[in-house]
Amino acid sequence: MKKKILFIAPGYYGFNEVVSDGLKKYSGYKIIDVNSTLPYQYKNLGERIYNFFLKTFLGKNLKEIKKGQYIRQTITQHGEIDLLIVNRPDVLTTEDLRLAQQACKRSVCLFWDSIDKIPSQKNFINSFDTIFSFDPVDCEQFGFKSITNFYFATLRKTILQYDIALLMTYDKRITDAIKLFKYFEKHGIKAKAKIFTYKSHPIKEDLPKNMEVIHTIVPFNKAYEYYLDSKIILDLAHPNQRGLSFRPFEAIGLEKKLITTANIDQADLYHEDNVYIIKDINTIDIPKSFIENDYRIISSNIKEKYFIKNWIQTIIS
Numbered sequence: 001m002k003k004k005i006l007f008i009a010p011g012y013y014g015f016n017e018v019v020s021d022g023l024k025k026y027s028g029y030k031i032i033d034v035n036s037t038l039p040y041q042y043k044n045l046g047e048r049i050y051n052f053f054l055k056t057f058l059g060k061n062l063k064e065i066k067k068g069q070y071i072r073q074t075i076t077q078h079g080e081i082d083l084l085i086v087n088r089p090d091v092l093t094t095e096d097l098r099l100a101q102q103a104c105k106r107s108v109c110l111f112w113d114s115i116d117k118i119p120s121q122k123n124f125i126n127s128f129d130t131i132f133s134f135d136p137v138d139c140e141q142f143g144f145k146s147i148t149n150f151y152f153a154t155l156r157k158t159i160l161q162y163d164i165a166l167l168m169t170y171d172k173r174i175t176d177a178i179k180l181f182k183y184f185e186k187h188g189i190k191a192k193a194k195i196f197t198y199k200s201h202p203i204k205e206d207l208p209k210n211m212e213v214i215h216t217i218v219p220f221n222k223a224y225e226y227y228l229d230s231k232i233i234l235d236l237a238h239p240n241q242r243g244l245s246f247r248p249f250e251a252i253g254l255e256k257k258l259i260t261t262a263n264i265d266q267a268d269l270y271h272e273d274n275v276y277i278i279k280d281i282n283t284i285d286i287p288k289s290f291i292e293n294d295y296r297i298i299s300s301n302i303k304e305k306y307f308i309k310n311w312i313q314t315i316i317s
Helices: 015-026 045-058 062-076 094-103 119-124 136-142 174-186 220-227 247-254 288-292 300-305 308-316
Strands: 004-009 030-035 081-087 104-110 130-133 162-169 191-196 211-214 230-235 257-260 275-277
Touching: 004 015, 004 094, 015 030, 015 081, 015 220, 015 308, 030 062, 062 094, 081 094, 081 308, 094 104, 104 308, 130 136, 162 174, 162 220, 174 191, 174 211, 191 230, 220 247, 230 247, 247 257, 247 300, 300 308
Parallel strands: 004 030, 004 081, 081 104, 104 130, 162 191, 162 230, 191 211, 230 257, 257 275
Antiparallel strands: none
């Protein structure tokens, strides 16, 4: 009988879909998917009224009740399961997490981000057989297994129309992004950007004309398509970010150069022909040759190391 994996993850940005697809392709297990943030749609007006009374008088929420029922029904109908993989355990109820762990022989957790960024993850440090994190400080402090991010999309032959592309969410990094795009404009570097923000949180800064504001987030499983017509991916690291984001790995898969503010020069994927590190945002001086020269093909061993197939096999091993 084929072994089974129960994969529980929130439906944030399509990340769960990419990992689930990777598990189905490369694990050799039967995959049981649970979306831990699956939205519930009211069936009729009666349910809306019922939920109003639940919340008002009993402090309960029909949507949360239905979500819990969906999670529990999915788990119980598959009998004993070989491996549990959970991303973001903090969005699960204690009851649902306990049920999932009882149904599985072994449990693995993927921490979405560092403990500093998501402090609630600290409550689950002793709840799993293995915890994986891409944050080196957390791995050293709490004994987590170290794992990098990965790429899943590979080179697509397209006509290049831009030198540089940036896709980011509106936050404190916007000041650095604006400085860079003004630099690009001044030096005749053709660049484009999409900056996501909610309509309720409008961008206050004046953006250069080649920076577009969007109010619908580009899902993780589609984001790589934005870079296809550009030669270089721009990566603006979050303040105090200690592990590498997905951008350096996406650049490897798509065979794109990378301009980044991250400390990446000690990583085995670093090559000075392909990666330019901005040490000081106030003294930007990107060599013209870096923009103009072609991407240098890297070692096949490095490229294979960071492909999602190897990432999946590390998680389940």
